[in-house]
Amino acid sequence: MAHVRTDDRGSLLDRALEASVVGSFSRIGIVLRRRTQRWPELADAGRGLSALVTGGNSGIGLATAAGLLARGVRVVITTRDEAKGAQARATLLDLVAPVGGPLDRTEVGARLVTASLDLDRLGSVRALAERIDTLGPIDVLVHNAGAMFAERSMTEDGLERTWQVHGVAPFLLTMLLVPHLTMRPDARVVWVSSGGMYTERLVVRRVDSPGGYRPSVAYARAKRAQVELARELHRRLGGSTGIAFHAMHPGWARTPGLRTSLPTFARIVGPLLRSPAEGADTILHLALTARSGADDDPLAGGRFWADRSPRTTDRLSRTVADDAERAALWDRLVADAGVVPPGTTA
Ligand SMILES: NC(=O)c1ccc[n+]([C@@H]2O[C@H](COP(=O)([O-])OP(=O)(O)OC[C@H]3O[C@@H](n4cnc5c(N)ncnc54)[C@H](OP(=O)(O)O)[C@@H]3O)[C@@H](O)[C@H]2O)c1
Structure with missing residues (x-):
């Protein structure tokens, strides 16, 4: 036997x-x-690194920021307004460096910066990128902020909101931060997608739900776009910049966002939900694990991850997208974001 x-x-x-x-x-x-x-434990591999985590005041983003801070990383969290930033700062200090605990509260506090970012406004993305100019290199960019919206609405930029928040605005932020991500070797960009994306295929003319709007479908399309975009970013910029572009899904985690957008689901799955820290685990793995340098190292980028392993991007044959559709996604993002990607001319 x-x-x-x-x-x-x-x-x-x-x-x-x-x-x-x-x-x-x-x-x-x-x-x-x-x-x-x-x-393995994700030990203090982060000492000396800098990370930016969008939506760092709640749920998986807060847990990501806590995990990075606890491992020595300098962390910028973004929140929609200053009050949320102040509240998140206090929460993170209590989590990571409680009074009387092993970590020095003042030292941890000095490594935590809050910044304002509202993905509903592309002007806010540009303002953050300008402020980052004063903050120096970024080794890890985590596109965590996201939400499911009950109704279709347009932003002041004239774009459908789900598409802007999950696609256009984080794409613009990525493009504007490439100079910071390339200041040091081995930078990583992590897109926090969702397993819900498995239900949808990338069809660029439908990414902003021009026909009927269903919240879960619009959300799944935007999350699918993030996964295809990580692959396209890797193909276009991975080699020339050395940045590793990843997408991942956190599983089902007990967060304010899940409770608000899917209350019945959250109640039924109840005890089987992950903690926010468990949802953040693969983000930390992608942020902190050293690359092997081998040609086939999955940590070089372009993959879709869950629970510390690369996963298939398609569980259904009907969702498989081709290179032409990913190229169309790129063109659409460039046009909607109004940005000139690095290495191209206007
Ligand atoms: N929880 C899950 O089971 C699960 C599963 C799959 C994927 N995800 C993804 O994981 C990420 C984190 O979600 P979560 O469950 O932790 O939800 P959450 O607790 O609601 O956190 C979401 C964060 O995103 C921010 N955000 C939302 N819309 C924004 C906007 N327009 N501009 C700037 N920030 C914005 C929120 O800010 P405010 O506090 O101001 O609202 C909050 O900080 C999301 O991308 C979500 O789609 C979660």
């Missing part, structure tokens, strides 16, 4: 979990994978 090695057991179980959505996306997935794959 053939023996199954412990490592093989981990990968067999991983495949079994991946085949079932509940097993993979719920808390069960991360708990079993962590145990059977013997995940």
Whole structure:
């Protein structure tokens, strides 16, 4: 009888979990994978690094910022207004460096910066990028901010809101921050997508829901666009800039956003929801794990991740997009963001 090695057991179980959505996306997935794959601790690999986390005042973004701060990273969190920034700062200090705890509160506080960003306004994205000019290099950019909107609406920039918040505005921010991301080697950009994207194919003429609007469909299309965009960014800019562009999904995590947008789902799945920190785990893995330098190193970028492993981008054959559609996505983003990508001319 053939023996199954412990490592093989981990990968067999991983495949079994991946085949079932509940097993993979719920808390069960991360708990079993962590145990059977013997995940290493993400030690203080972040000392000296700088990160920018959008939507860092709540849920997965707050947990990401806490995880980075605890590992020595200098973190800029963005919030929609100053009051939320002040509140998030106090929450993060209490989480990461409680009074009487092992970490020095003053030192952690000095590594935490809050900045204002409202993705509903492209002017706010440009203002943040200008402010970042004073902040120096960025090693890690986490596009975490996002939401599901009950109704279709247009922003002051004349774009459909779900598309702008998840696509156009973070794309613009990425383009404007490329000079900061290339100041040091080994920068990473992480798009926090959603497993919901598995239901939708990238069709660029539909990304802004020009026909009927259904919140979950608009959201899934925008999240699909993020995954295809990470791949396209890797193809166009990965080699010339050295930046690793990743997309990931956090699984189902108990956050204010989930409770607001899908209250019934949050109630039913209840105890099987991940904690925000479990939702943030793969973001931290992508932010902090050293690249091997090998040609086939998945940490070089262009992949879609969950629970610390690259995953398929398509569970259904009908969602597979081709290179032409990804190129059309790029053109649409460039036009809607009104930006000239690095390495091209106006
Ligand atoms: N929780 C899950 O199970 C789950 C599953 C899959 C994917 N995700 C994704 O994970 C990310 C974090 O979600 P979460 O569950 O942690 O939700 P959350 O607790 O609501 O946090 C979302 C963050 O995004 C910010 N945000 C929303 N719209 C924004 C805008 N127009 N401009 C600037 N910031 C904006 C929010 O700011 P305010 O506090 O001001 O609203 C908040 O800081 C999102 O991209 C979400 O789609 C979550």
